[in-house]
Amino acid sequence: MNVVQSIGAALTPQGLIWTVILFGIAVFLHELAHYALARAQGVSVRSFSIGMGPVLLKRQWKGTEWRVSALPLGGYVEIDGMAPEDDGQGRARQPTRGFAALPAWGKVAVLLAGPLMNLVLGIGLMTASFSAQGIPALDRARIEDVQAGSRAQTLGLQAGDVIVAIDGRDLPETRVVGGREAPGYEGVRDALAQPGPHTFTVERSGTPRDVRFDWQPSVGGERQRLGIRYGPDVQPAGIGTALSTALSTTAQAGPQVLRSFAALFGQFFTFDLSPDENVSGPIGTAEIVSRAAELGPWALVQIATLLNLSLAFFNLLPIPGLDGGRILLVLVGALRGRPLSFAQEQAINFAGFAFLMTLIAFVWLRDVARFF
Template sequence: MNVLQGIAAALTPLGLLWTVLIIGVATFLHELAHYALARRQGVAVHSFSVGMGPVLLRRQWRGTEWRLSLLPIGGYVEIDGMAPEEDGQGGYRQPTRGFAALPAWGKVAILLAGPLTNLLLAIALMTVTFTAQGVPAPDRARIEEVVAGSTAQTLGLRTGDVITAIDGQDIPDTTRVGGREVAGWEGVRDVLTRPGPHTFTVVSGGQTRHVRFDWTPTVNGERQLLGIRYGPDVQATTAPAAFVRAWQVTGEAVPQVLRSFGELFARFLTLNLSRDENVSGPIGTAEIVSRAATVSPWALVQVAILLNLSLAFFNLLPIPGLDGGRILLVLVGSLRGRPLTFSQEQAINLAGFAFVMMLMLFVVVRDVSRFF
């Protein structure tokens, strides 16, 4: 019961609703892209489901059965020629029509459409965010709040001050904190773990001043707080510049995302259930969304950006059962001059599907284990 109470306390009804909506929209557009590219090439789509599991509602339209399913997670499209067909003797064989009859580039286009749509949606949301709120500056930390009666207030730090240098050194674009690479402005926290004299170079109202103070991280075993809440400074930008910056941020995110997936696979293979801040399961995701819902609509947009990027990159991994794995099989068949045999493809896809299911189960178990 304590575990259930812990999970319930971490989530909110509004957060759960937003989680379903954000994941639902991302999944719907992903599957809609597969559907559109298949129909564009004359391939029939037998069914399109929003959600998984038992079908609640169904309607036939334009040769496709549109379904609303019970579980509000994921979705699927049933494209003609992707699944094995009955051979008339109680067995199955490789399909020869629809998707299977397309040239390699046509198959890749259908498979690539889903992840690419999520990627473009993330870039579009980033462009809107940067245009409306400005582009985050990784080398400048803006003070968003000063706690009343804190050391920061005594030092004269004020909301809106921008920290541009620490101890006479300009804040770099990136730094390492806790063994991981982060934006330079996050290094302010690392400085406050080191005792001794420090200097913040602060810009406020176009004026620059130096704030000097002696710092003791702990007193009688208790951690001391400077008393500020801060984040990256932002710089106003135009929509075209925001669009370019969105592509740059996406490119910069690729190594970090791949590293996170690599760490997840390593933890899975060693059954390491310790918490990983870079990868969250369904409960962790809903918890993040619940917190974001209490902050601002823009915080929810940030979560939507991260979820769409994660969905795009994960589906492009060359794991059988995912879009990336299917693309790999298509390319292998193209290089061989003939597709893999039915038994070969079935064995590979079954192994890939089993791996993905076990990986998902591991993430869920790790999510729940932190409440014990």
């Protein structure tokens, strides 16, 4: 299979459309939050663009030029007083009005609004998913399907059975595999990689029973399959439980997301193009969305949740050019009792922007390198 065929096998037109929609909504609401907090403090916003690059459509409304731009991924707002001013002689100077005239807390509020919007949206989507679908119990593996004529059917396993223990040991919530955390229910796969006798403790209609069998992962060089499809068990939840679980899940996800970004930076500085399933580029993201689109609307909701949480955490990183980097500069100025000089701030922001553009190019390159 050549490169084009390989990409085509994973991407679908429906998936590409949903990628643009999900990412577009996340970015639009992010920028809308910046816009709202600036306007609430009396700061004008010159333009608000959905998309990047050349402007396709524009309309003036409430003192802001609202734009639709050619590149569908991304967006921006031009807040008065955030970019350098023209001194009248063709030279840039430190702005003195609008955003620049706000107190430190006002600036932080404008900058923090975008990531907080994505964070709130991600938690809200997760709460809706848990409330509608239930909360996954990672320490219990529910058998979703048993293949006809398989070893599993011979052993008497049925769809709806819940595996709660393997070889006398309860399944953990999470386990460490290859240096990363993995759901405990995937321990079923680990057990089937080991030859010998096994015992699955299975709950059926609330009654436990032991299923004992001898197992060989391969016979004559051919991989053996038990013949089950499984996933985490799901417990029903009300709104309150769904919200509290969403909050705790987000708190737990934060460090994991940051470790993923740290690994990405490590790969960037060593120019390691090996794929990383924890951080996807645009092609990888479109592939994931394509698969989710085939599974149904709740799978897309889960992808939207992850996308918004990732945007929130990434934008809060203290890197110049990101909201977190700008917040850091504001706080440094507040601690010094005066803002950084125009030259200092320009140099820092330029370096941060150059780093981000290089990092984005690296992610694109790593994404494409997977197909070779």
